[in-house]
Amino acid sequence: MWAWRIFGLIAFALGAIGLVLPVWPTTIFWIAAALAFARSNPAWAAWIYARPGIGEPIRTFAEHGRMNMRSKAAALSGMALAAAGTIFLFWQMPWAMAGSLGLLAIGAAFVISRKAPFDPAAEPPTDTVIKQKGD
Structure with missing residues (x-):
């Protein structure tokens, strides 16, 4: 658990550099941080997901690979x-x-x-298992 948290903090810090350095990527590091925090401190992962503009794509990729x-x-x-x-x-x-x-x-x-991400207005996703009432 501590290893995931340390990895998440390092990845988050590397991603934060990208906020001020235009040639440095932010998203890939914050995806890694969100995945690590999901295992060690879900509240921190939720904080990343709440960031405007970048949080929702990170959540979609981390949770669904889309x-x-x-x-x-x-x-x-x-x-x-x-x-x-x-x-x-x-x-x-x-x-x-x-x-x-x-x-x-x-x-x-x-x-x-x-x-592509799921479209809520479209049909249910086909790559997940949908349970019937009797299951």
């Missing part, structure tokens, strides 16, 4: 910028460039594979 199109576009744009920077910085080191671009490709494939 991403909306805006979040996907932002993540993929960031990865594209990281790929351009990788090519610029490592063009004389093909093994480092290939490794970095490979990791970015895996991350992009993961982001692309995420389903």
Whole structure:
């Protein structure tokens, strides 16, 4: 339990850096923090989920593994910028460039594979079990 809390605090602090440093990501660190806090201190996870603008996408991803199109576009744009920077910085080191671009490709494939969030007005989700009255 303490290990999760310490991990959550470190991830939260790294994410907070992104609030003042534009090139530093916030969301991925706060997702990690929310997941860690959900295991160690749910009130802290709820505090992250309550943040305007960022809390609901973090909750949706942490609880359901889903991403909306805006979040996907932002993540993929960031990865594209990281790929351009990788090519610029490592063009004389093909093994480092290939490794970095490979990791970015895996991350992009993961982001692309995420389903859209549930639409409350639509049909019930098909990826969860719905219990009948007699179960």
